[in-house]
Amino acid sequence: MNRARIHWISGPVLRARAEAGAAFAMREAVRVGPRALLGEVVRLQGDEIAVQVYEDTTGLAPGMRLEGDGLPLAIRLGPALLGHIFDGLLRPLAGLDTAFVDAGMRRGAAREFDFTPAVKTGDTLTAGQVFGQARAPRAGESQGEGDGPGAAAASAAGMAGATDGAARPQPCLLPPDAAGVVLQVAAAGRYPDSQPLCMLRQSDGSERQVAMSHDWPVRVPRPVRARLPAGAPLVTGQRVLDSLFPVALGGKAAIPGGFGTGKTVLLEALAKGSRADVIVYLGCGERGNELAGVLEEFPQLVDPRTGGPLMQRTVIIANTSNMPVAAREASIYAAVTVAEYFRDQGLDVALMADSTSRWAEALREVSGRFGELPGEGGYPAYLASRLADFYERAAVVETLGAGRGSVTLIGAISPPSGDLSEPVTSHTKRYVRAFWTLDAKRAQARFYPAVHPLQSYAEDARGFAGWWAAEGNGEWLTLRKRFLTLLDEQARLERMARIIGKDALPLRQQLALASAELINDAFLRQSAFSEVDRVCSPARQGAMMRLVAKFIDHAEAAVTAGLHPQQLASMKSLRALQRMGEEIADDQLGRFAELEAAMDREFAALASPQATAEAADATER
Numbered sequence: 096m097n098r099a100r101i102h103w104i105s106g107p108v109l110r111a112r113a114e115a116g117a118a119f120a121m122r123e124a125v126r127v128g129p130r131a132l133l134g135e136v137v138r139l140q141g142d143e144i145a146v147q148v149y150e151d152t153t154g155l156a157p158g159m160r161l162e163g164d165g166l167p168l169a170i171r172l173g174p175a176l177l178g179h180i181f182d183g184l185l186r187p188l189a190g191l192d193t194a195f196v197d198a199g200m201r202r203g204a205a206r207e208f209d210f211t212p213a214v215k216t217g218d219t220l221t222a223g224q225v226f227g228q229a230r231a232p233r234a235g236e237s238q239g240e241g242d243g244p245g246a247a248a249a250s251a252a253g254m255a256g257a258t259d260g261a262a263r264p265q266p267c268l269l270p271p272d273a274a275g276v277v278l279q280v281a282a283a284g285r286y287p288d289s290q291p292l293c294m295l296r297q298s299d300g301s302e303r304q305v306a307m308s309h310d311w312p313v314r315v316p317r318p319v320r321a322r323l324p325a326g327a328p329l330v331t332g333q334r335v336l337d338s339l340f341p342v343a344l345g346g347k348a349a350i351p352g353g354f355g356t357g358k359t360v361l362l363e364a365l366a367k368g369s370r371a372d373v374i375v376y377l378g379c380g381e382r383g384n385e386l387a388g389v390l391e392e393f394p395q396l397v398d399p400r401t402g403g404p405l406m407q408r409t410v411i412i413a414n415t416s417n418m419p420v421a422a423r424e425a426s427i428y429a430a431v432t433v434a435e436y437f438r439d440q441g442l443d444v445a446l447m448a449d450s451t452s453r454w455a456e457a458l459r460e461v462s463g464r465f466g467e468l469p470g471e472g473g474y475p476a477y478l479a480s481r482l483a484d485f486y487e488r489a490a491v492v493e494t495l496g497a498g499r500g501s502v503t504l505i506g507a508i509s510p511p512s513g514d515l516s517e518p519v520t521s522h523t524k525r526y527v528r529a530f531w532t533l534d535a536k537r538a539q540a541r542f543y544p545a546v547h548p549l550q551s552y553a554e555d556a557r558g559f560a561g562w563w564a565a566e567g568n569g570e571w572l573t574l575r576k577r578f579l580t581l582l583d584e585q586a587r588l589e590r591m592a593r594i595i596g597k598d599a600l601p602l603r604q605q606l607a608l609a610s611a612e613l614i615n616d617a618f619l620r621q622s623a624f625s626e627v628d629r630v631c632s633p634a635r636q637g638a639m640m641r642l643v644a645k646f647i648d649h650a651e652a653a654v655t656a657g658l659h660p661q662q663l664a665s666m667k668s669l670r671a672l673q674r675m676g677e678e679i680a681d682d683q684l685g686r687f688a689e690l691e692a693a694m695d696r697e698f699a700a701l702a703s704p705q706a707t708a709e710a711a712d713a714t715e716r
């Protein structure tokens with residue numbers, strides 16, 4: 096046991112002098128003071144150690160002791176994660192009203208699961224291999240509350256996610272550092288998740304016991320066999336993202352946006368609508384009431400893919416602005432470690448972090464307390480490398496258990512006064528492949544999602560043409576380019592129109608403006624609160640994209656034949672296109688063909704006056 100005596104405290108950080116015989120290590124977890132607050136060694140200099148404390152340090156005083164066992168700060172990964180809400184160190188929360196877990200509590204109390212072995216005595220297992228299945232007892236069946244501090248919080252958290260009833264079995268993995276021949280494995284039955292169930296003889300002759308859950312150091316990426324190239328996009332259900340700025344499954348994206356531009360609403364929409372097997376939602380340093388919405392809403396939502404509760408595929412990690420600042424710094428690593436744990440089960444995981452700026456501010460505050468030399472914006476010089484370490488953990492991988500899994504990272508950034516040149520945004524930009532800028536002007540005009548088409552990008556987009564073709568949209572890349580070109584032209588023409596007036600623009604340019612407006616209104620606008628439109632399938636996105644493009648084709652031909660672009664505004668099919676997102680649901684794709692036929696007729700009527708009457712008739716009918 097390593098011991099030290101505290102001699103200096105400043106907010107969440109302290110310095111202590113190691114006692115004789117102590118050999119502290121960097122990142123060692125320590126228990127601080129009489130309440131055994133959780134802390135981590137962050138600096139070592141001679142016999143002096145610096146510690147950041149993850150809990151409220153009120154009451155700590157110089158002279159008090161801290162102690163460590165030489166082990167790094169670890170979190171417990173296992174079947175008790177899905178469907179539940181945790182704090183930044185993965186201790187269960189019942190809800191934000193009980194945002195503070197018992198001081199010094201290391202982890203949630205053990206919970207019981209029904210275990211079914213998948214291996215037998217004599218089997219040789221490799222690291223990361225599945226040795227059994229764990230299933231939460233059905234609702235109504237007795238649930239052990241374990242013992243020790245926090246049992247009440249753990250069972251309350253169980254209620255918060257009260258979704259275990261129909262939960263699917265989850266694989267129990269050997270930890271990445273365990274392998275060997277099975278000496279003994281428990282029979283099927285109900286056990287606490289921390290009870291050893293499988294005994295291995297490892298290659299060095301030592302014995303190793305493995306439970307349904309295992310601990311993993313929070314800052315160490317979980318090992319994999321290989322990183323694989325990204326092949327497919329993460330389907331988010333948001334048209335502007337999937338169709339214009341797709342992020343790869345296993346890729347990384349950032350959402351910078353000033354206050355009120357819709358970051359939280361968009362992240363929540365992604366958490367609800369993304370085609371991922373598991374969602375890890377990290378509420379980091381946002382105000383408690385913002386996160387309260389997520390906590391209230393999520394347990395009510397239904398997963399459109401399975402028909403079961405959405406919480407069953409969700410883990411929420413909450414670290415609001417009123418919780419201790421150092422824990423916020425750790426929460427981002429806890430979240431990504433949880434994501435990797437599910438990835439190692441061969442699943443596609445998406446992690447949404449709201450917001451990485453608040454995390455960086457925690458880094459800044461802790462660094463400031465230590466008196467470190469501030470860099471750009473007051474952030475410590477290692478801000479960039481910490482951001483890189485985080486985003487580096489996004490990947491498609493071959494898991495140790497020889498499956499394929501992925502972690503996609505999506506981080507919101509809240510730049511002060513919306514200034515995208517500030518350090519967190521500019522460094523993040525270097526590490527992400529998709530950048531979704533939320534624009535204050537769009538948000539003010541209530542154009543949502545306020546993703547700015549000219550200030551956003553997706554570096555992997557070209558690689559997804561084959562994926563879209565398999566989804567039935569072989570022209571995707573061409574249409575995407577055409578849309579982006581028109582949106583770019585719109586910005587240029589609007590500047591010109593402000594000087595000389597819109598009517599003074601040549602007809603072709605007026606048409607380009609009208610076309611870009613149509614792309615915005617009929618395709619990019621998508622309300623997160625619309626029952627029909629909050630999630631849009633790739634098939635529906637493709638149908639809408641083609642229809643908008645076809646309208647523009649028709650309009651170009653009509654203008655060439657003498658139509659004035661202003662006449663387009665009164666067309667019935669234009670209005671139908673503007674409403675199609677809200678009106679045509681994912682299971683009514685046939686209605687797009689009807690819309691297209693009506694549009695063809697209306698343009699045909701414009702071209703030949705004689706057809707006008709017929710078209711009018713048809714529309715009446």
Ligand code: ADP
Nearest residue numbers: 353354355356357358359360543544622623624
């Ligand atoms: P931020 O997190 O950037 O401060 P919010 O996500 O809280 O901003 O969004 C502010 C408000 O904008 C929301 O309360 C909502 O009314 C509106 N809003 C944002 N995004 C959307 C969207 N996709 N669809 C509809 N309304 C939205």
